[in-house]
Each structure stands twice: as C-alpha cells, then as structure tokens.
Amino acid sequence: xxxxxxxxxxxxxxxxxxxxxxxxxxxxxxxxxxxxxxxxxxxxxxxxxxxxxxxxxxxxxxxxxxxxxxxxxxxxxxxxxxxxxxxxxxxxxxxxxxxxxxxxxxxxxxxxxxxxxxxxxxxxxxxxxxxxxxxxxxxxxxxxxxxxxxxxxxxx
Amino acid sequence: xxxxxxxxxxxxxxxxxxxxxxxxxxxxxxxxxxxxxxxxxxxxxxxxxxxxxxxxxxxxxxxxxxxxxxxxxxxxxxxxxxxxxxxxxxxxxxxxxxxxxxxxxxxxxxxxxxxxxxxxxxxxxxxxxxxxxxxxxxxxxxxxxxxxxxxxxxxxxxxxxxxxxxxxxxxxxxxxxxxxxxxxxxxxxxxxxxxxxxxxxxxxxxxxxxxxxxxxxxxxxxxxxxxxxxxxxxxxxxxxxxxxxxxxxxxxxxxxxxxxxxxxxxxxxxxxxxxxxxxxxxxxxxxxxxxxxxxxxxxxxxxxxxxxxxxxxxxxxxxxxxxxxxxxxxxxxxxxxxxxxxxxxxxxxxxxxxxxxxxxxxxxxxxxxxxx
Numbered sequence: 286x287x288x289x290x291x292x293x294x295x296x297x298x299x300x301x302x303x304x305x306x307x308x309x310x311x312x313x314x315x316x317x318x319x320x321x322x323x324x325x326x327x328x329x330x331x332x333x334x335x336x337x338x339x340x341x342x343x344x345x346x347x348x349x350x351x352x353x354x355x356x357x358x359x360x361x362x363x364x365x366x367x368x369x370x371x372x373x374x375x376x377x378x379x380x381x382x383x384x385x386x387x388x389x390x391x392x393x394x395x396x397x398x399x400x401x402x403x404x405x406x407x408x409x410x411x412x413x414x415x416x417x418x419x420x421x422x423x424x425x426x427x428x429x430x431x432x433x434x435x436x437x438x439x440x441x
Numbered sequence: 442x443x444x445x446x447x448x449x450x451x452x453x454x455x456x457x458x459x460x461x462x463x464x465x466x467x468x469x470x471x472x473x474x475x476x477x478x479x480x481x482x483x484x485x486x487x488x489x490x491x492x493x494x495x496x497x498x499x500x501x502x503x504x505x506x507x508x509x510x511x512x513x514x515x516x517x518x519x520x521x522x523x524x525x526x527x528x529x530x531x532x533x534x535x536x537x538x539x540x541x542x543x544x545x546x547x548x549x550x551x552x553x554x555x556x557x558x559x560x561x562x563x564x565x566x567x568x569x570x571x572x573x574x575x576x577x578x579x580x581x582x583x584x585x586x587x588x589x590x591x592x593x594x595x596x597x598x599x600x601x602x603x604x605x606x607x608x609x610x611x612x613x614x615x616x617x618x619x620x621x622x623x624x625x626x627x628x629x630x631x632x633x634x635x636x637x638x639x640x641x642x643x644x645x646x647x648x649x650x651x652x653x654x655x656x657x658x659x660x661x662x663x664x665x666x667x668x669x670x671x672x673x674x675x676x677x678x679x680x681x682x683x684x685x686x687x688x689x690x691x692x693x694x695x696x697x698x699x700x701x702x703x704x705x706x707x708x709x710x711x712x713x714x715x716x717x718x719x720x721x722x723x724x725x726x727x728x729x730x731x732x733x734x735x736x737x738x739x740x741x742x743x744x745x746x747x748x749x750x751x752x753x754x755x756x757x758x759x760x761x762x763x764x765x766x767x768x769x770x771x772x773x774x775x776x777x778x779x780x781x782x783x784x785x786x787x788x789x790x791x792x793x794x795x796x797x798x799x800x801x802x803x804x805x806x807x808x809x810x811x812x813x
Contacts, residue, residue: 296640358505400508415680
C-alpha cells in the first residue's frame with residue numbers, strides 16, 4: 286500500500302519537474318525565423334546549383350574541356366563549344382591559333398545531387414556553387430538552367 | 442453502407458500499418474494479424490523505395506558512387522560515407538593524412554549526436570509527447586548549421602573524398618564545436634529530467650518490448666539494439682578503424698533488454714560522442730587534408746575488400762569485389778537497420794499494438810537505409 290502511494294507521489298513529482306522545464310522555456314529567446322519575411326544568410330560554403338565564373342573581360346573562364354561533364358555521376362551537365370581562330374603575337378610574329386569557346390552550358394538541376402565533383406574536377410576554377418536555395422516550382426523546365434544565359438544576365 | 446463490423450470471439454483480422462503511417466517514419470508496411478488489441482503475427486513488407494544503390498555502385502566509377510552513400514540514411518549520412526571511403530581506400534591502398542582522419546572522426550561523431558537527437562525527439566513523439574522533439578531539433582539545428590558551414594549541405598553530405606576531405610575545417614568550426622559541447626551536456630541533463638524521469642514514459646517502456654541477446658545474434662542486430670540487450674559490441678572498439686583507437690571512450694551497455702534500455706544506450710552514446718569530439722579537437726594535428734600522392738583514376742587491384750564502421754544505427758559493412766577495372770564488380774552494402782528491423786516480426790508476437798509501435802520506435806528505423 287505504501288509503495289502504491291509513493292509511486293503516485295513520485296509520478297506526480299516527475300510530471301511537475303517536466304512542466305517546470307517547459308515553463309522555463311517560455312522565457313527563452315525565439316530561435317526560429319519567420320521565413321518568407323526574414324531569411325538566413327547562407328554560409329560561404331553552401332552548395333547551391335553550379336554557376337559559371339567569369340574572367341576579367343566578363344567572358345566565362347570555361348575552356349570547354351568537358352572534365353565536369355565526365356566527372357558528374359548523374360550526367361546532368363551538357364556543354365557545347367566551337368573552335369575560334371584568333372591571332373597572337375609570338376616573338377614579333379603574328380600567328381593564328383585555335384581555341385575552344387563555350388557556346389552552350391546546360392545544367393539539368395533535377396538530377397543533380399550536389400556532390401561537388403564537377404567543381405573539384407575543374408582545373409581552371411571556372412565553375413562555382415551559387416548561394417541560391419529559394420528554388421521552388423511546379424514545372425520541371427524551371428530547373429533546366431542555361432548557365433551561359435545566367436552569366437550574361439548577371440553582367441548586364 | 443453496412444453497419445459496424447462485429448468480430449466473433451477467436452476471430453482475427455488483418456491490420457495494415459503503413460506504407461504511409463506516421464509511426465513507421467517512412468514507407469514501411471507492417472501486416473499485422475490482430476486478435477483484438479493483441480498481435481498474433483506480424484510481417485514487415487519492404488521495397489517501397491528501393492533505389493538499387495548496390496547496382497549503381499557496380500555501374501558507376503568509384504568516385505561517382507560517393508553521393509549515393511549519403512542517400513542511404515539521411516539522419517546520419519556521414520557515418521555511411523565514412524565506411525565507403527575507408528573501404529575504397531583499403532582496396533586502392535590510399536594513405537590518408539592524419540588531420541583528415543581526425544576531422545572525419547569529429548564530423549562523424551557530431552552527425553551521430555544529431556542523428557540520436559532526432560531519434561530521441563521522434564521516439565518521444567511516437568509515445569505521445571510532442572515538446573521534446575522541439576528541444577531536440579533546436580540542438581540538432583546547431584549541429585546542422587555547423588556541418589553546413591564545412592560540408593556545404595545539411596543532410597546528404599558528400600564531404601569525404603578518397604584519401605581525404607573536400608575542404609578543410611576553419612577556426613570558426615572549431616570554436617562552434619567547442620561551444621557546442623557544454624551546451625549539449627546541459628541539454629542532456631534537461632532531457633533526462635524532462636523525459637527519462639517521466640512516469641508515463643517509464644511505464645510505457647520499462648519491461649516492455651523484450652529483445653534478448655539470443656534474438657539479436659539470430660538476426661544479426663547491432664548497434665544500440667544489441668547493446669540494449671547486453672551485447673558489448675561496438676565496431677569502434679572491437680575492430681578499430683580510422684583514429685578511434687586513440688580516443689578514450691566507453692561503450693554503454695544495458696542488460697534489461699527492454700525498450701528503456703535501448704533508449705538509455707542512445708542517450709549515453711551522445712555523451713560518449715561528445716567526449717570523442719572534445720578529444721578530437723584537442724588532438725587535432727596540423728597538416729594537409731589530401732595525400733600528396735593520389736592515383737588520378739581509382740582502380741583497385743582485383744580482390745575482395747570489406748570494411749565495417751559503427752554508424753548511429755549499428756554496424757554498417759561495405760564489401761567491394763574488384764576485378765581491376767574502374768567499376769566495382771560487386772558492391773554490397775550491409776545496412777544495420779535491415780537486420781534490426783528483421784527481428785520485429787518475432788519480437789512483437791503477442792504484444793499489444795501500442796507497445797509494439799513503441800518498440801518499433803526504439804529500433805530507430807530509417808527506411809531508405811533498409812530499402813537501399
């Protein structure tokens with residue numbers, strides 16, 4: 286009989302302890318953010334979708350070697366290039382040389398798993414992660430990014 | 442419309458829990474044959490989110506499989522990627538710098554705390570208490586922010602590379618991790634007073650949901666489930682890997698075999714993880730995070746390689762059979778939750794349904810990892 290009542294007493298005591306803890310939490314500062322009105326700044330290393338990096342002239346740094354395309358596990362990068370002849374001065378002589386210029390750089394973000402192997406494989410530092418995370422849409426096409434266009438829009 | 446169904450005495454009926462059910466924490470289906478509120482027979486049905494990760498491991502080159510491993514278990518992803526990189530490093534004979542191994546151990550332990558915290562919240566919510574989940578998520582958020590600043594993602598990390606890491610940790614991370622340890626210790630005391638002592642919580646778990654050591658051995662259960670049944674097995678101690686032999690930590694073991702024992706094991710494990718993080722931050726050596734010599738194309742010599750690691754849920758094993766090409770010939774994942782879940786069928790026979798669901802919560806099931 287004594288054990289019965291002592292258990293009830295200890296049980297009520299444990300409930301009161303719990304209520305005390307939750308009561309204390311009322312006076313703690315708020316830790317959440319009212320999201321659409323306030324947003325959190327993403328950390329420097331946050332991995333959004335990839336983005337092309339520009340050189341001093343505002344052109345993409347990319348030399349269209351295709352390493353990122355090969356490194357990608359899910360094949361979400363597709364790029365195209367054309368060769369352009371240009372003239373350089375080598376030892377006082379004008380010579381024509383060929384180089385590849387990027388004409389298309391598409392990212393299919395629907396299959397990207399943000400592993401970062403494209404950025405890691407790039408020897409020219411031509412791609413980086415964006416900080417964008419407010420991506421929501423009901424249409425699949427909204428996640429097929431034309432990165433070359435995005436770069437142009439950023440510059441204009 | 443017919444009237445209410447009257448069940449005759451002695452008649453059983455089939456009850457489907459899931460595939461969409463809050464108690465199963467994912468798309469797991471349990472077919473239960475019920476006699477009133479008592480379970481006569483239960484059968485777990487799997488395969489609703491099978492994604493063929495093992496086959497993908499055989500079709501892709503070794504580095505291309507890296508992001509797959511973190512999709513197995515979204516709560517403790519770093520432990521699984523750790524197992525994968527260790528297995529491939531063993532196969533290809535890649536040396537790992539000491540600093541990288543220390544950072545791996547620190548981040549894995551942080552992830553383990555985050556995983557256990559979420560389990561703690563979800564488990565108490567299964568039993569009907571909503572508030573502890575909010576407190577647990579607040580602490581977990583702190584870890585996720587910390588890991589996001591280093592790894593770049595919040596849940597599905599792809600941070601480890603063969604031979605090292607994607608990028609180094611900075612002073613900010615070390616300061617935050619140091620500040621986190623006393624904060625978490627304070628929180629653990631709070632959880633202890635709020636939940637462990639609670640009379641309703643204890644009445645629902647004490648002596649209920651027995652999983653004996655024998656049953657654990659029969660089904661190959663590992664991790665907190667086995668340690669709650671008195672089996673002192675932890676891969677970090679029994680088959681040491683990485684830099685774990687250099688840390689001083691205990692393996693919590695309880696002999697009660699009930700749901701409360703499994704709860705206690707996980708709560709104690711968080712404290713031990715904090716100890717490992719503390720020591721790791723103190724001992725953290727300087728140096729590179731990637732080896733100087735690293736093969737450009739990973740082609741392990743032909744052979745059979747196995748590596749087991751202790752993840753938040755138990756022993757995770759990865760077997761790679763290489764035929765000397767850039768793809769694995771066989772890529773086998775032994776996931777702990779699969780074994781832990783298999784014993785549910787036998788263990789819940791004759792239990793009341795609410796007790797069985799409480800026991801299911803104490804197994805810490807993460808379904809994508811069962812259906813990998």
